[in-house]
Amino acid sequence: MGEVFLRLLLVALAFVGGTALVAPATSAAPTGTTIDDATSAKLDELLALRGSGKSKGELIELLSSRFLGTPYGANMLIGSATQPEELVIDFRRVDCFTYLDYVEALSRSSDRDQFVANLIETRYAGGRVDFANRKHFFTDWSHTARTAATDITAAVSPSAVTVPKRLNAKADGGQYLPGIPVVDRDITYIPGAAVDANVIGQLRTGDYIGAYSDQAGLDVTHVGIFVATPEGPVFRNASSLAAHNKVVDSPFADYVSSVPGILVLRAQ
Template sequence: MRIIVGILLVLATFLGAGAPALAAPAVDDATARKIDELLAVRAEAGDLPRAELIERLSARLLGTPYGANMLIGSATEPEQLVIDLRRVDCFTYLDYLDAASRSADRDEFTANLIATRYAEGRVEFTQRKHFFTDWAATPRVAATDITAELSPAAVTVTKHLNAKADGSTYLPGVPVIDRAITHIPSAAVDGAVVGGLRTGDYLGAYTPEAGLDVTHVGIIVQTPAGPVFRNASSLADYQVLDTPLADYLRTVPGIVVLRPIP
């Protein structure tokens, strides 16, 4: 199991008007350099729309090795704030991109990462946004679920997130949440749907499995050769890469699309 640099932060509140600045946790040198690179991209982007900024930031992490289960914390182990860009999984990849898109310096990056990853800014296992659709449903809301707007073929199913079919839970200590999950079946992702996708949209691979909304996440990038799914892949290449969207759709039941809030 890889060594993860993290620090346990005990925080009551942060962010908002008059909130005190947060001291950045210690990170390894490679991660520090990568954060600075992302912040430089953010500074150079000026007033570039946020979705396009996210694409630029995501490109700087192409080739980053994949690492499974990057976060530390459970019902029995204290949650730690992990900031480690030497490896990323599909969710932490998006965490870092979202935080960097909002930040001008390392302290802001840390604060925004917490706001992206945890509900109400509390670094606790039970407050972690474990599910993709938490980004559109749990403060601080980072994106809007636009799935239903993209296709009349969109299907909505009520899911009991975190509840397995056998009655147990995926994440002990985390409550079961009833949520309406809308997805577009892959077979219904036609030219109109693809044309409605924008660079920087967050895309999740819908799963019909009980208790889960998606099994993988990444971002959409529109290219001259067609749209690609930029993601931290756990398949053969084990790195952040671009997969032609059409190829990826053949491997999943459907998609859930969230659009970053400007």
């Protein structure tokens, strides 16, 4: 079962998790934010790394590398159609989406206040911490304000395929997330078999990669970060696989060969 699918399923079943939390979302900028000691210390460490003179991709690579080995935690966010949304900030465990949320927000921030504001803007449409405003789908990052990244999938490969999707609508007519409307959206992906050396050569360190889902109602099943290393390109991701269960670097070609295709979002 895909990791994003699992996350959606857990939310739909109203299971909630996560232990480091902030105030319930009743305003655009929650006050009284509390962060556990381990997360607080790591946040300061990561903010100090940001510095100057680094490109966006270099920042994403540097910041994301500091999460390698961080345990995977399923369903880290708190909130549903029936439970008030809370802003979760917890670096002790991450799922594939919260990992990207944190890295993207950190790449834009030089202090704690900026990080909290940027995390809210990255995770929620319109900067309002609310379950209905949460960016539940990977492509929300390129379609929903504030836009965190640009979808460059079609430009990366002439083999890219565009299919119409009804996000959040199950094949049987139900919904993955009660209380969230169905969104009609064209999803462009590159079939796995077409991700060759030419395609990989056009990717940049720091590109956000989604594993295309061929299931109705979903855009991707997993997300991570493309990183070019001296040993070859890797897919940096918070993996729930039993062999990992943590943030790891997986050989990019090996990962792509295991999924129907990929979507590529480039951070702005």
